[in-house]
Amino acid sequence: MPLMIIGSVVCFVLLLFLYIVGRNFTLGSVIEKLSIFWFRLACAFLFLFIIHLIIGYKGISIPVNMFLAVLIAAFGVPGIVGGIVLLLFL
Numbered sequence: 056m057p058l059m060i061i062g063s064v065v066c067f068v069l070l071l072f073l074y075i076v077g078r079n080f081t082l083g084s085v086i087e088k089l090s091i092f093w094f095r096l097a098c099a100f101l102f103l104f105i106i107h108l109i110i111g112y113k114g115i116s117i118p119v120n121m122f123l124a125v126l127i128a129a130f131g132v133p134g135i136v137g138g139i140v141l142l143l144f145l
Contacts, residue, residue: 092128099127101137117142 072085103119110117117139127134 095128096124099124100133102127106139115143 072088098133100119103117103123107119123142125139126138130137
């Protein structure tokens with residue numbers, strides 16, 4: 056059962072990605088967009104880790120998790136601000 060749920064989510068995300076790319080997509084453009092997203096995700100994890108180290112000395116814990124990394128990778132600076140506000144005020 057969980058395998059079916061994971062498969063359906065992956066299919067949905069793949070179809071959504073292909074819809075976003077548009078009608079005239081090639082394998083090169085798909086790979087380019089995926090590589091840009093993975094690079095942004097890696098930079099988001101690096102940024103979260105640096106923030107975790109800096110703010111950790113003040114006694115505030117900022118976790119390094121997948122939700123915050125995807126939020127930062129998808130939205131950029133507003134994602135950073137939104138993630139920190141969510142963590143500090145909730």
